[in-house]
Amino acid sequence: MSRITLEGIAHSYPRSATMALQPIDHVWEQGRAYALLGPSGCGKTTLLNIISGLISPSQGRVLFDGRDVTQLPTEQRNIAQVFQFPVIYDTMTVAENLAFPLKNRRMERAAIKARVAEIADLLDLTNDLPRRARALTVEAKQKVSLGRGLVRADVAAMLFDEPLTVIDPALKWHLRSKLKAVHRALDLLMIYVTHDQVEALTFADEVVVMKDGRVLQVASPAQLFERPEHTFVGYFIGSPGMNLIAAKISDHVAHVSGHDIELGARYPKIKNGEAVIGFRPDFASLVPEGGIPVQVRRVEDLGRRRLARVALGPHEIFANVPEGVSIGGGQAGLTIQQDRLFVYVNDELVLGDRR
């Protein structure tokens, strides 16, 4: 079994006044898939590098199965890593590439052969085994990088740093489902760093959303989408992100630009009633009549859905245009699914009283 525990991990780089990473406590469990998601500079790669041992944290401890490894180098941590660009030996064959980490460990030849065959089968690389790595596509090369990590039987965790960046969209689908299959087959702990929400959500059981060195929410993909606990999570996840609008709250009603929006819950305790209401475009629809009156700016055909950009006073809002509804320019009505309408104060989710 393997479990990685972060105890009060924090980091600041030399000569930098700001914390690259605010204190974090977290337990990464065996067999789970995690994603670290956030924009450039949010601290996600720093955190990954602390786990892998490339960076020694300014504060806190890293435990592998309870053993303190904070000061141990990467080689002594039994982790495997896949980076943005494939790391393989171009002049070796695929089989030699996969065997390399095992030869270094002086494993028996027959055992090496069996293990290489097993991993090649898992990654659909069997036919490529005799080929020179140089001749492979980027996608296949990235699979070989992954395979080189996986062949070792003692791997406690697989770490990924934006591994799909250089892969074509169509092939990403393939490689992603391969990763999931590997994850299920080998029951490994996997941690995956990315700025791409689709990659993070599709990959992980649990996503850690980060910004400015802080963890904002740790939750399942469904929870992050359906119930963001921070305005940034609402904005960062979803395409486009959550509509966030400054509002004045009085009990169960939000006042926005002279309109009243029913919240479906009571919020009696908000100071001066000052808050932000948030709802995803996916839970807001345009209707020809009724609803909150809005100005239609643009309707986009995105293939699978139509998305409208509308104005409510000074606020710009994205909403779905349901199938069969025809919206020209000018006026339309906006309806919001009440159970998907949230209230935020100082960017944090505030729960209302739904009785």
Added chain:
Amino acid sequence: MSISLENVTVVSMGASIVTDVSLTIERGSINVLLGPTLAGKTTLMRLMAGLDRPTGGRILVDGQDATGVPVRERSVAMVYQQFMNYPSLTVYENIASPLRVARLKADEIDRRVQRAAAVLGLEPLLGRLPNQLSGGQQQRTAIARAIVKNAELVLFDEPLANLDYKLREELREELPSILREAGSILVYATTEPLEALLLGGLTATLSQGRVVQFGPTPRVYHAPSSIDSARVFSDPPLNEITVIRQNGSLRLGQDLVVPAVGVTAAVPDGVYRVGFRGDLARIGTAWPSSISFSGRVALAEIGGSETFVHVETGLGTFVCVERGVSMRQLGQSVVLHVDADRAFVFDEAGSPVVIAPNA
């Protein structure tokens, strides 16, 4: 102004990079070159820019043969995937640089730089150096520099590929209106179908060095002229099944026979390839006319606004796109319904047999 490629071919080291491409691009709309890596997008752009000579065929600018006329003698600007700015120059001077080269008057330069900066939201950053900018801001600067000189041809080679997902999304939203201001012939290369849809304009789908379809973007999406075009313009990948139509029935795979309904009702007997995007495959609920078969859930990926459910069947694995967050049990047995009214039907050569009615 217009630029035309006439039967253009590029062969490099014995390999065909571009094969017999004919394409006319005019001012006034965005022209998207959509295709996977190595489809020939960058090669076509380099030809248009006059950076390379074709092996065969001609390039016409306003009807005049411009094959091999070097880029210096043409009015061209280019934005690359990598952020390219002069590191020692401020944002202002970066944007102004092509105007200084053209020896414009200082007040004209200032007017144009301010205008471009306003369009791209760079006004507060004009005094900064590129290394003090985020990736998105650096790329905005490069785009401003490309459009400021009012070049006759502006080429964008996957300009958003190196940006963070969210920055990409924001810039994508803004690009159509930014580019409308430019008044140049605009060519934009991308690997991503969604990007083409957001940009609108015209799209050329490219596959293996050939232009497979060229037309208004929504039309190319909704009415592909070949199976290759549909494949290039689908993300997740196009789902495909081979069917044999005989006496009002469809044979799918070895032993499954279903009624020929929807678009397959009207076609003559024969062998066809049915293509359907993920949103036309639905689990559980039938369409007004469906081609249905059973399978089991192999993978369910929540992608935010959509859930991608991979269903393994005797006919292959298909990706079905469900709205919102959809919880599916792995291994669960399901019935997959394909919308037979909106699916594409191609003959064995990959040509559409029925033109989609919603085109």
